Every structure is written in structure tokens, then in C-alpha cells.
Amino acid sequence: MHCSGQMLIGQQAVTGSSAVIHAVNPATGEQMEPPYPGGGAAEVEKACQLALAAFDDYRELALEDRALFLETIANEIEAIGEVLIQRAVSESGLPQARIVSERGRTCGQLRLFASVVRAGEWLDVRIDPAIPDRQPMPRTDLRQRHIALGPVAVFGASNFPLAFSVAGGDTASALAAGCPVIVKAHSAHPGTSELVGRAVQKAVSKCGLPEGVFSMLFGSGRDVGAALVADYRIKAVGFTGSRSGGTALMQIAQQRKEPIPVYAEMSSINPVFPLPSALKARGETIAEGFVASLNMGAGQFCTSPGLVVAEKGEALDAFVSKARDVLQQCASQTMLTRGIYEAYQQGLDRLSSHANVSEVARGQVGDSPNQCQSALFITTATDFLADEALQDEVFGSTSLVIECTDSAEVKQIAELLEGQLTATLQMDDADFDIARQLLPTLERKAGRILVNGWPTGVEVGHATIHGGPYPATSDSRTTSVGSAAIFRFLRPVCYQALPDRLLPGPLKESNPMGLKRLYNGKRET
Incomplete structure (x- = not known):
């Protein structure tokens, strides 16, 4: 696999027409090839259009199929091999051992979320069956589950070219939740981003998913990122970076006709x-x-x-x-x-x-x-x-x-x-x-x-919290690392007196998916 200098919009590789990005090896100051022309309004429009078209099918994808998709992404990233390692080393100045470790963490995150998806506990199914003869008032049938928010914009981070980037924690957790993802790749490591992006693109194709499940854009300034956050089809944002950058995105998101959450990790002195x-x-x-x-x-x-x-x-x-x-x-x-x-x-x-x-x-x-x-x-x-x-x-x-x-x-x-x-x-x-x-x-x-430990080194697990009150993050109720990160991209929906034939699988009375649901206040086993 080689770097072409192109963006990835659905299953297409697209050459931009805006200002060109060149990776620079920070250890030598050497400008790297190829050039990466940035995107513009047309590319943002196409990516958002495809993401919305993919959303309803992707969010109802069978849990096993979604889990296999996440595992396929991990497999495709590993299959890139040494080319990815050397490109990331050259673009970041980080030592090879660190990049190899980070690749392992990236793929480990994807496989962790695959296991989370399979378990289905994140659906948080709650069922209060009807009690028609309850006094003084009858109770109607109420059933609740979590569904995906919608297409998510993810911003790659400068300091983790793999684990917090194109297929990093934000992308993995959003895809696990059932959200299509559009990545704004970081300008410091465009080649690394393209290589990983092509691995995700290939996984989408291998798994027979709608092409809009994943796209990746470049942009040398703030225009592409701002346009993504402002687009009505984007329903949440994942960001790791400076306080000024995160705050700017939060302002755009809040000024929309429909404000959306921005999950920004920004500033901490620990x-x-x-x-x-x-x-x-x-x-x-x-x-x-x-x-x-x-x-x-x-x-x-x-x-x-x-x-x-x-x-x-x-x-x-x-x-x-x-x-x-x-x-x-x-x-x-x-x-x-x-x-x-x-x-x-x-x-x-x-x-x-x-x-x-x-x-x-x-x-x-x-x-x-x-x-x-x-x-x-x-x-x-x-x-x-x-x-x-x-x-x-x-x-x-x-x-x-x-x-x-x-x-x-x-x-x-x-x-x-x-x-x-x-x-x-x-x-x-x-x-x-x-x-x-x-x-x-x-x-x-x-x-x-x-x-009696040290804060550097964040375990990717189920109990991990990588978040905190502002300005550490924009929402202290959430985490960007660990399995609980999936909840950022979900919302609850309640179904009242919906006939069983119309209920989604997790809510059907027969429990065909074998989930551990909260049924009439008691956990099913």
C-alpha cells in the first residue's frame, strides 16, 4: 500500500482542489511526498450526504456483523505492515517502538469495542410490561433502548497518529454505537492517515456495508473542520487537541439551528x-x-x-x-x-x-x-x-x-x-x-x-475514565477511552404500546438476541 495524496469519500479516492498539505519530518525538517490537496465545500457535502444515506441501515446492522466490521478494520490495519510504521515514524518523530505499541493499542481498542457490541449491554434495554388492571390507573407497555445519534465528525489528534486518529478511540466508539464517521485527518501526519483510512475503507467494502459508513477529508486550515461541525447531518463531534480549537468547535456546534454535542479533550496539567x-x-x-x-x-x-x-x-x-x-x-x-x-x-x-x-x-x-x-x-x-x-x-x-x-x-x-x-x-x-x-x-x-502511580499511560478497559471537568474536556460526564466511550454517541428512545411485530429485536418479548434486559425492574438472566 502506498500514499497517493487523496481523500477518501465513501469508496472513492478524491484529489482535493484546495491548499496543499505536505507532511514534514520533524526530526529533519524534510518535506515529505506526496502533496495532499485539501477538500472544500463539495467534498464535505458529498461525505455528509453519503453518511446520512448510510445511517439507518448501519445503525440497525446485526450486532455480530458490526463486531466483525470492527475486527476487520483491526486486521486491515495490521496487514499494512511496516509501511505504516515507517510512515508514522517519519511524520511524527516518535520512535519506532512507540508507534508499534500505538498500533497495538489502536487495534486493541477496535477489538474491545467489538466485544462490547456483541454483549449488547450498551443498548440498556428496559421493559415495563403493560399492567392493564393496575389500580388506580393501568400501566401501558413501555420499552426503552439506546440508538445511535447519527453521523459523527472525528478530528485526528497530533500527538497520537494512530490511537487518537483516523481509526482511534473516537472512531471506534462511534462506529460501535452505529454512527457513520467522517474523519478530518490531522495535517501533521496525512500519509499515516491515508494508509489507515484505506484500511477502514477496505473493511467497509469487505463487510458489504453502505459506503457512507466512513469518509476521510484533509484541509490545511479550519474551513473543512468548521464546515463539518456546522453541517446539519452531523450529530456529534469527537476532538482531541488544544483548548482554543476545542472551544471554537463548541461554539460552532452551539450556534447551529440544532446544537450538537462536542466531546473535546483539551487541556490538563495533571x-x-x-x-x-x-x-x-x-x-x-x-x-x-x-x-x-x-x-x-x-x-x-x-x-x-x-x-x-x-x-x-x-x-x-x-x-x-x-x-x-x-x-x-x-x-x-x-x-x-x-x-x-x-x-x-x-x-x-x-x-x-x-x-x-x-x-x-x-x-x-x-x-x-x-x-x-x-x-x-x-x-x-x-x-x-x-x-x-x-x-x-x-x-x-x-x-x-x-x-x-x-x-x-x-x-x-x-x-x-x-x-x-x-x-x-x-x-x-x-x-x-x-x-x-x-x-x-x-x-x-x-x-x-x-x-502511587503516574498519569501517563491510559489503560484501555471497561472501568477507565479519560475525561474530566472543563477545560480537561467539554463534557465531564463522558470518557474518550474505554468501553464507556460508546455512550457519547447514543441516545435513549422509548416505545409506548408498540405492537411486538414492529418492535426492534432487542425489545421483542421473546428476547431473540438473548440480552440481559431490565424487565419489570429485574435483570433477566
Whole structure:
């Protein structure tokens, strides 16, 4: 399989006529071929038209057939082989081992959702059978299930060219729910996107599905993405990226004649709270784990630990000293794009020039383009509380330590923070009382609370939550990772007194699909 520079609209490969995108190898600055002309209004119209035409048939596809489709996508991605790995490495600057791992995660997500689809629990079937002789009033027959929202627009992320991109979590969960997907591919890795897009396109054909189940568009600016979100046929949006980008899409979605949900993952600094007993007993070990998490992938993870909040004293001093020593040995790493590198440098300059922030250490300087030099800074709780700008995310391998006078000030910092994807407690048994005081605040502030671990690395499972209050995400009730992500693209429908012959399969009295339904308030077995 090779890259052609084309968009994928249904089963067609289409050459755009708008501004051209070229992938750039961030490790070398080399412009890559082929060019990718962007789409425009005509391509958005065609993709949306096909998606709507496919919707009603696809959303009622038999659960086994839909599960097989998701598994076929995974198989087709794996069948691309080394070509995909090398293209993704070249377009992202990420090491080969990371890309291989990410491909595994991408295919694992698809297979996870296949198992979720087969189980059918996401349909959440509830049946209250008629009680015609109930007093003082009879009860009519009521039956409820979840159905797909409609066509979904998915925006590929810059920092995960596979797992949060064309066939990533948003696409997998939307397809699992029964929603056709139109992907706005990320301009940083168009070749990777095309290769994966062709795998999805091939799976659609192999499974005999309506061609509008999947399309993929390119666009160098915001026009294509904005047009997708504004189109009346799009019923939900999945986005991973900057706060400004997510907020802009939210505004478009809310200004429509029919507002729609935008599930945007945007900004998080993921505070770490090393509590006193743990810090005293194993501060150096905690420091080593912290730097390893901070430096992973040049800090280009939405869960990178960008803040450390702890009580000042000898234990914190030892932690900072060890973190300094370890960080100074960290080699620089290539960042994803020139733009991300420049934004990172601006963040570093903002911290290093701040009158009330001191630099602790920096990592090694690189000798090639777009190299992330890790950094650690420190300030006091008083100064942090006085300057809201110190909460701003620096996307990259940089963190800020906050020295607090006591546990009350630690809690005050926690209360001040914006919504987060994660909050981490480093604690021992003697820290339980302090942790108990912090937990109610952290529950309100974060989607995932960790103990004695590190926030980088998100398990793709059933209990996972990768979400949180704004600005971590646009909707704190949802997750973008894990099987519960399917619920973003569903809505409930109730059928009152509908004859059994007209009921959809999950609601029929005979339960032909063998689902575990809530029947008259009791779970069927």
C-alpha cells in the first residue's frame, strides 16, 4: 500500500482542489511526498450526504456483523505492515517502538469495542410490561433502548497518529454505537492517515456495508473542520487537541439551528500531590518516577504531570534535588511538529522569565530540529495563588513545583485548580488522613485519581475514565477511552404500546438476541 495524496469519500479516492498539505519530518525538517490537496465545500457535502444515506441501515446492522466490521478494520490495519510504521515514524518523530505499541493499542481498542457490541449491554434495554388492571390507573407497555445519534465528525489528534486518529478511540466508539464517521485527518501526519483510512475503507467494502459508513477529508486550515461541525447531518463531534480549537468547535456546534454535542479533550496539567510521609520515606524514588513520567514522549501526553504540589521542608528539598539530578541527564527528544515545538519554547520562556518562578534544572540540549529540552521550575503557593497564568498548560516535558506551608495550603491549591484529566496522590499509610481530606476536592476536579502511580499511560478497559471537568474536556460526564466511550454517541428512545411485530429485536418479548434486559425492574438472566 502506498500514499497517493487523496481523500477518501465513501469508496472513492478524491484529489482535493484546495491548499496543499505536505507532511514534514520533524526530526529533519524534510518535506515529505506526496502533496495532499485539501477538500472544500463539495467534498464535505458529498461525505455528509453519503453518511446520512448510510445511517439507518448501519445503525440497525446485526450486532455480530458490526463486531466483525470492527475486527476487520483491526486486521486491515495490521496487514499494512511496516509501511505504516515507517510512515508514522517519519511524520511524527516518535520512535519506532512507540508507534508499534500505538498500533497495538489502536487495534486493541477496535477489538474491545467489538466485544462490547456483541454483549449488547450498551443498548440498556428496559421493559415495563403493560399492567392493564393496575389500580388506580393501568400501566401501558413501555420499552426503552439506546440508538445511535447519527453521523459523527472525528478530528485526528497530533500527538497520537494512530490511537487518537483516523481509526482511534473516537472512531471506534462511534462506529460501535452505529454512527457513520467522517474523519478530518490531522495535517501533521496525512500519509499515516491515508494508509489507515484505506484500511477502514477496505473493511467497509469487505463487510458489504453502505459506503457512507466512513469518509476521510484533509484541509490545511479550519474551513473543512468548521464546515463539518456546522453541517446539519452531523450529530456529534469527537476532538482531541488544544483548548482554543476545542472551544471554537463548541461554539460552532452551539450556534447551529440544532446544537450538537462536542466531546473535546483539551487541556490538563495533571497535578501530583506527594504527601508528607511518602515524601519523607521515599522522596528520591518518587522523584525518579516523576521525571520518567514527565519525560515520556517529550511530555506530549495529555496526562503529563505538569504540576507538583507538596509541603515545603527537607523532604521536598530532597525530592527536588533528586529530580534535578535525574532531569539534567535526560536527552532531548523530537517534538511532533514545528508549531508544537515553538509553543513549547514560548511556555518555557514564560516560566523562566516570571519574577516569582525559579528554574530548578533543564535536560540536555539537542542538536537537531524541534528538540524538546526538559525543564523543571519551582514557586511558592502564595505566588501560584496570585497568578492564574501559572496554571496554563505547557505542552511538553516541563513541570512546576509548588511549595506549600502546610496541608491546608495544599488543599487550597487543589481547590483553585481547573478541571483535570488526572490527579495523583503519592502516599503511605500515615498519609491517609490528609488524603481523606483531599479526596472530595480531587473528585470534583479530575476524572481519574491515581495512588502511587503516574498519569501517563491510559489503560484501555471497561472501568477507565479519560475525561474530566472543563477545560480537561467539554463534557465531564463522558470518557474518550474505554468501553464507556460508546455512550457519547447514543441516545435513549422509548416505545409506548408498540405492537411486538414492529418492535426492534432487542425489545421483542421473546428476547431473540438473548440480552440481559431490565424487565419489570429485574435483570433477566
